[in-house]
Structure formats: C-alpha cells, structure tokens
Amino acid sequence: MAEWLPTTTSINRDGYQPRHRTVGAAMVVMAMAERLLPVMLKVQGKRCVVIGGGEVAAQKVQQLLECGAEVVIVSPQVNDELKALAQRGQVCWLPQPYEASVLDGAFLVFACTDDNAVNRQVFADCQARRLWCNVADVPDLCSFFMPSILRRGELVIAVSTSGNSPAFARQVRLFLENLFSNEIGALTSLLGELKDEIRQKLPSIPARRRFVQRVWESEIWRHLRDGNLHAARETLRACLTMTATQQGSGDEAEKDNEDGV
Structure with missing residues (x-):
C-alpha cells in the first residue's frame, strides 16, 4: 500500500487551490471535490419511492426494507425478486410508467431505470419538490449517495x-x-444496554473516552468470542467503575466544549 505524504497546497493565478500528494516519484493532483456530510437517516415507516424494476432497483429496495421503510416501486415491469415482494405485501408496486404524482409524500427517491430521460425527469421533479433523490450511477443527478x-x-x-x-x-x-468480527457488534449492543448508566457515572466526554479505551484493551473480547455475555457485562461494569473513580477535575472543564457521547 502506498505511503501518503502530507498534503501541500498552492494557489494558481485563478485562485484555485489544488491538493497534491507525493507518492514515490509521482505527483497526484486531486480536485477540490465537494465535501459531503455523512448522516444516518431514520427511514422507519417513511415512504421511499424506487423508480425502476431491475437488479439495481431490487438492491435499493432490499436496503430500504432492512431499515423498515415503506417502499413504493414504480415500473411497468419488475423482476421476479420484486414481484415476489409485492405478492407478499412487503412493498407497494405501481405497474405504470413514471409520473411526478408518485413522488407525493416521499421521503427518499431512487431512480434506477435504464432510460436517461426518465432518470433526469425524476431528478428534476425531486429538485422542484425539495426531495432527496439518488439516480443510480449518475453522481451529478444525486442529492445523496448510498454508501x-x-x-x-x-x-x-x-x-x-x-x-x-x-x-x-x-x-x-x-x-x-476482515478487520471487524462479530464480537464488535456484540460489544456495541452491550454498550447500548449501559448507555444511561455510563452517562450518569461519566458526565464528561474525556472520561467516557477513557472508559471506552479501557474496555477496548480489556479481556472482554475473549468473553465475547466464547459467547460468555455475563462475563462480558461484568468486565464492562468493572471498567465503568474503575473509570468513574478516577475522574479528574479537568474533565468537567472539557464537558461543555465537546459534543456527543
């Protein structure tokens, strides 16, 4: 894997500041791309419209269903996977060509057709309605991307x-x-169980960070690999108690200067 050296910047006569990094003897110039805001959306019970009935549409539909969205598919024809979902009542299938009215009440919109004109029309209609829209494989026609x-x-x-x-x-x-095993998911759930207690005993962000680091370096991983959730919980509580008794006077000063948990 290439070793990236520190970024340097320069200003050309047009005021543009390109970023470039040196990799060996090569210079890689990177355009100043639009910076995106990563978010985690709650779509439970939200109307999400998918225009299209092929494989790409099916992928979007499955992702939405996993998150509890109410999915509406708009396409004259759909593949067998989507047809089965509709027959089981898991999605609403409108077997018709796209028209703007299908966007009424939508929270998210996905255009997944093989017709560029239709995809562009969907994006334009979403823009007019201030709706979030993703057009498959066309970044310029996306107000958000699916990671x-x-x-x-x-x-x-x-x-x-x-x-x-x-x-x-x-x-x-x-x-x-390959880096993240199932144990890390189990630990995430255990931390969620103790979330309120952690916030109560560790009111400052620095203390919570020390707690998490102590947990990370503890024997909890062995207990999780063995499926011993009781021992894992005991380890978690021991780390919490130890961190709570070692809170410093400087923690409170930092409490109001940081966001999040």
Whole structure:
C-alpha cells in the first residue's frame, strides 16, 4: 500500500487551490471535490419511492426494507425478486410508467431505470419538490449517495467514494469485513444496554473516552468470542467503575466544549 505524504497546497493565478500528494516519484493532483456530510437517516415507516424494476432497483429496495421503510416501486415491469415482494405485501408496486404524482409524500427517491430521460425527469421533479433523490450511477443527478455498508450487529460502517467509484467503495468494505468480527457488534449492543448508566457515572466526554479505551484493551473480547455475555457485562461494569473513580477535575472543564457521547 502506498505511503501518503502530507498534503501541500498552492494557489494558481485563478485562485484555485489544488491538493497534491507525493507518492514515490509521482505527483497526484486531486480536485477540490465537494465535501459531503455523512448522516444516518431514520427511514422507519417513511415512504421511499424506487423508480425502476431491475437488479439495481431490487438492491435499493432490499436496503430500504432492512431499515423498515415503506417502499413504493414504480415500473411497468419488475423482476421476479420484486414481484415476489409485492405478492407478499412487503412493498407497494405501481405497474405504470413514471409520473411526478408518485413522488407525493416521499421521503427518499431512487431512480434506477435504464432510460436517461426518465432518470433526469425524476431528478428534476425531486429538485422542484425539495426531495432527496439518488439516480443510480449518475453522481451529478444525486442529492445523496448510498454508501457500501458493513454491519456488525448495531455497529454500522458506511464507506463512500462520493460517487467516484461505488465498486471501489465495495472493495474497501470487503477489506474492512476482515478487520471487524462479530464480537464488535456484540460489544456495541452491550454498550447500548449501559448507555444511561455510563452517562450518569461519566458526565464528561474525556472520561467516557477513557472508559471506552479501557474496555477496548480489556479481556472482554475473549468473553465475547466464547459467547460468555455475563462475563462480558461484568468486565464492562468493572471498567465503568474503575473509570468513574478516577475522574479528574479537568474533565468537567472539557464537558461543555465537546459534543456527543
């Protein structure tokens, strides 16, 4: 794997600041791409419209169903997978060509047809209605991108190339799958069980970070690999008690300067 050296910047006569990194003897120049805001959306019970009935549409539909969305498929024809979902009542299939009215009440919209004109029309209609829209494989017609997802229980890791190469995002996700075992998902759930207690006993962010590091370096991984959740919980509580008794006076000063848990 190439070793990336520190980024340097320079300003050309047009005021543009290209970023470039030196890799061996080669200079790689990277355009100042639009920076995206990663978010985790709650779509439970939300109307999500998928335009199209092929394999790509089916992938989007499955992802939405996994998150509890109410999925509406709009396409004169759909593949067998989508047809089976409709027959089981898991999705609503409108067997018709696209028209703007199908967007009424939508939370998210996905255009997955093989007709560029239809995809562009869907995006334009969404723009007019201020709806989030994703047009498959056309980054310029997307107000959001779908990352490649790695799930380990309640731990979710999303990998995105900002629309540059979904295939590469998938490759990175496959690499990460070898790094994160199922035990990390179990630990995430255990931390969720104690979330309120952790916040009560460790009111400062620095203390919570020390707690998590102590847990990370503990014997909890062995207990999780053995399937011994009782021992894992006891280890978690021991780490919590130890961290709570070692809180410093400086922690409170940092409490109001940091966000999150």
